[in-house]
Amino acid sequence: MATTDIHIQHDVHHHDDHSHDEHHEGNFWTTYIFSQDHKTIAKQFLITGIFWALVGGTLSVIFRLQLGFPDMNLEWLKPILGGWITPEGKLDPEFYLALVTMHGTIMVFFVLTAGLSGTFSNFLIPLQVGARDMASGFLNMLSYWFFFLSSMVMLVSFFLETGPAAGGWTVYPPLSALPQAIKGSGMGMTLWLVSMALFIVSSLLGSINYITTVINMRTHGMSFTRLPLTIWAFFFTAIIGVLSFPVLFSAALLLIFDRSFGTSFYLSDIFIGGEALPHTGGSPILFQHLFWFLGHPEVYIVLLPALGISSEIIATNSRKPIFGYKAMIGSMLFIAILSFIVWAHHMFVTGMNPFLGSIFMLLTLIIAVPSAVKIFNYVTTLWKGNIRFTPGMLFSIGLVSFFLTGGITGIFLGNSAIDIQLHDTYFVVAHFHLVMGSASFFGMLAGIYHWFPKMFGRMMNAKLGYLHFWCTFIGVYLVFFPMHYIGIAGFPRRYYSWTNFETFSGFADLNMLVSIAAIVTLSAQFIFLFNFFYSMFRGRLAPANPWNATTLEWTTPRNPQHGNWPGEIPSVYRWPYDYSKPGAKDDFIPQTIPYSETPESNLPHENELIKLETSNGHGAIIVEGKH
Amino acid sequence: MAMHPKKFGVWLFMVSVVMIFGALTSAYMVRQAEGNWLDFELPTMFWVTTGIILLSSATMHWAYLSVKKNNIETARVAISITAVLGVAFLVGQWMGWTQLVAAGIHLVGRDASAVSGSFLYVISGLHGLHVVSGVIFVLVVLVAIFRFKIHSKNLAQMEMCATYWHFLDGLWLYLFVFLLLYR
Numbered sequence A: 001m002a003t004t005d006i007h008i009q010h011d012v013h014h015h016d017d018h019s020h021d022e023h024h025e026g027n028f029w030t031t032y033i034f035s036q037d038h039k040t041i042a043k044q045f046l047i048t049g050i051f052w053a054l055v056g057g058t059l060s061v062i063f064r065l066q067l068g069f070p071d072m073n074l075e076w077l078k079p080i081l082g083g084w085i086t087p088e089g090k091l092d093p094e095f096y097l098a099l100v101t102m103h104g105t106i107m108v109f110f111v112l113t114a115g116l117s118g119t120f121s122n123f124l125i126p127l128q129v130g131a132r133d134m135a136s137g138f139l140n141m142l143s144y145w146f147f148f149l150s151s152m153v154m155l156v157s158f159f160l161e162t163g164p165a166a167g168g169w170t171v172y173p174p175l176s177a178l179p180q181a182i183k184g185s186g187m188g189m190t191l192w193l194v195s196m197a198l199f200i201v202s203s204l205l206g207s208i209n210y211i212t213t214v215i216n217m218r219t220h221g222m223s224f225t226r227l228p229l230t231i232w233a234f235f236f237t238a239i240i241g242v243l244s245f246p247v248l249f250s251a252a253l254l255l256i257f258d259r260s261f262g263t264s265f266y267l268s269d270i271f272i273g274g275e276a277l278p279h280t281g282g283s284p285i286l287f288q289h290l291f292w293f294l295g296h297p298e299v300y301i302v303l304l305p306a307l308g309i310s311s312e313i314i315a316t317n318s319r320k321p322i323f324g325y326k327a328m329i330g331s332m333l334f335i336a337i338l339s340f341i342v343w344a345h346h347m348f349v350t351g352m353n354p355f356l357g358s359i360f361m362l363l364t365l366i367i368a369v370p371s372a373v374k375i376f377n378y379v380t381t382l383w384k385g386n387i388r389f390t391p392g393m394l395f396s397i398g399l400v401s402f403f404l405t406g407g408i409t410g411i412f413l414g415n416s417a418i419d420i421q422l423h424d425t426y427f428v429v430a431h432f433h434l435v436m437g438s439a440s441f442f443g444m445l446a447g448i449y450h451w452f453p454k455m456f457g458r459m460m461n462a463k464l465g466y467l468h469f470w471c472t473f474i475g476v477y478l479v480f481f482p483m484h485y486i487g488i489a490g491f492p493r494r495y496y497s498w499t500n501f502e503t504f505s506g507f508a509d510l511n512m513l514v515s516i517a518a519i520v521t522l523s524a525q526f527i528f529l530f531n532f533f534y535s536m537f538r539g540r541l542a543p544a545n546p547w548n549a550t551t552l553e554w555t556t557p558r559n560p561q562h563g564n565w566p567g568e569i570p571s572v573y574r575w576p577y578d579y580s581k582p583g584a585k586d587d588f589i590p591q592t593i594p595y596s597e598t599p600e601s602n603l604p605h606e607n608e609l610i611k612l613e614t615s616n617g618h619g620a621i622i623v624e625g626k627h
Numbered sequence B: 001m002a003m004h005p006k007k008f009g010v011w012l013f014m015v016s017v018v019m020i021f022g023a024l025t026s027a028y029m030v031r032q033a034e035g036n037w038l039d040f041e042l043p044t045m046f047w048v049t050t051g052i053i054l055l056s057s058a059t060m061h062w063a064y065l066s067v068k069k070n071n072i073e074t075a076r077v078a079i080s081i082t083a084v085l086g087v088a089f090l091v092g093q094w095m096g097w098t099q100l101v102a103a104g105i106h107l108v109g110r111d112a113s114a115v116s117g118s119f120l121y122v123i124s125g126l127h128g129l130h131v132v133s134g135v136i137f138v139l140v141v142l143v144a145i146f147r148f149k150i151h152s153k154n155l156a157q158m159e160m161c162a163t164y165w166h167f168l169d170g171l172w173l174y175l176f177v178f179l180l181l182y183r
Helices: A002-008 A028-033 A038-068 A075-084 A093-129 A137-157 A187-216 A229-260 A284-318 A325-338 A354-366 A368-382 A391-413 A416-422 A426-456 A462-488 A502-538 A604-610 A618-622 B005-033 B044-068 B072-102 B112-146 B156-181
Strands: none
Touching: A038 A093, A038 A137, A038 A426, A038 A502, A093 A137, A093 A187, A093 A229, A093 A284, A093 A426, A137 A187, A187 A229, A187 B005, A229 A284, A229 A325, A229 B005, A229 B112, A284 A325, A284 A368, A284 A391, A284 A426, A284 B005, A325 A368, A354 A368, A354 A416, A368 A391, A391 A416, A391 A426, A391 A462, A416 A462, A426 A462, A426 A502, A462 A502, B005 B112, B005 B156, B044 B072, B044 B112, B044 B156, B072 B112, B112 B156
């Protein structure tokens, strides 16, 4: 409990009187289960996220079997899926929709929001800003357990007789509101809403903690312009989360009232079996507005942490300062702002006023500008760098590739006229799986490979990492590239069966290729899983700073204990990207080295800063470093 | 720039609550603009509860000032009155709802225009739920004051409670004026 008390003091940077050499000998429960330590909570998020990624990936392979091999006998899946396989050995059509819905929900929320932000924001924010722990360890612990509860509720919904929610991850009413419409809109949908409500609580608790910690708990000298880009990315992500998740809560609340209390917020004059439902006068489009006001920022909640992670990894492994540090921050800020004013581009075909559509189109296309800034900055960081192809680096470069290929199709889709043809086709599926799904997933994997030594004190096997990378990288392109073609041809998403349509029967071979690639890609993840768990116990012991990085987390002991640094928290004197500085002895200068110790590499204005540095670093906080 | 981290957290929480009600009131306006809208009069009780919650903000500030000056006796009285007024506000809102029901405005109505009533109940109800959380917070602080845990040297909890309480007051004022203007 000692760490929660330290914040009462007036100067939150002074933790010196709190000795961290003392041992916090917790029992098994307080150390591993109900831990308030940010590193343990991060690992809990990571393991839960990996579990859900496996579930979500397996679901996608099951429905890819249906799409790629429509005539296949799926009798052999009966032991797992039971009644969801029809007597003819086919996938139950309604269960197919449930699979698609659950795949989306799990991947977007549980894996790429909780698994990504939850893991790396929790792990890296205190370590990289120089704090003992999060602002509130208790709320942080609650954040994980709300997530755990939420994911358990979702898991339970798989075992309902009527199956989990099946109205798509966007849960548009009236489909999601009426149990008569589809089996999944019964109890499954109720559990979906409960689960999401818990998830929103978890996400808000996490975000509030992240923002508070970044703003209030930085160590001496860690000004905002000296923050690593990872922290900037997590910071913006958390702000987007605080502003957008409450809106999803409102949308879900009104949906709950429509479903359970008979109000008509979203439901309007529906006849089922010739009989009118009591609902009247509601507007289903209203739900879409509210949903996408969260839904679009959510895309950046998923993507920004991955971009931050890759910025850090690419700079470190190119042995070069990140190109355009401030442009990177500016573009993330711009993306964060724009993310709130483009939501209606998901709704071009809802009968929206074309003039309004053109405004949303303009705003949407503007996102290409900051995104391009980021891509150019990645490429120019790599340019003439002394590149080290670590597995983390490969996955980061893979992210840049997906961000580009997926981003370009975003320009097509953002056009309200072209969207009429492409809306709800596999073109959309290809677009968002590349730009947001795969890119973020690669960012997550890159982060795991890069920070595994800090998390578990051991190295992951690089050879297996390369194998994992190439299988996944090629696999992902083989899965999603063909989808562009079938999408342009008008092939609709979420269709259980397409063999009855003459137009689409020509795509049987492409669909088969996609399905095979999906199976191979999923299988390749087991290489990673083996590597991850094997290295955790048997991996080579990690050196203190395996990648020769400059940031603060590598100044901690190999296995940082509760409180992160034994003794004083180090002070920071420079920005985090002093790689290959001309004149310097090594090709990196950690943030903790004062300018007074590096006269050989200082720039003139940096020599000016020396006299502001005192031996204990307490003077350094006044200085805003110029880069 | 550094601030008490938990106080900062309370501010961020309030931001997210603002977003919830921002979403609900925008939904209200969008739905209203589509027509088919039942005009309603706000129950007279809502005027009374508005007065009550304004008064409770004043007593909350009184409690805060007393704690700051270490007038623990006065603070006990003031925070107790605040808690009672908080409960009174909730009771008043409930009575307001019964007035609405008497006026024929229900959560679920039979015709298309009844959705305005649904909005009224959901918005005031969700605000009431937040006031319940506020009252619980006030009670926690009340117990702490009675046990001499809160005094001029240990104000953080008191300040957070006061901030949240004034926020709930301000939020209701916004909702009340909004509902008055956009009936």
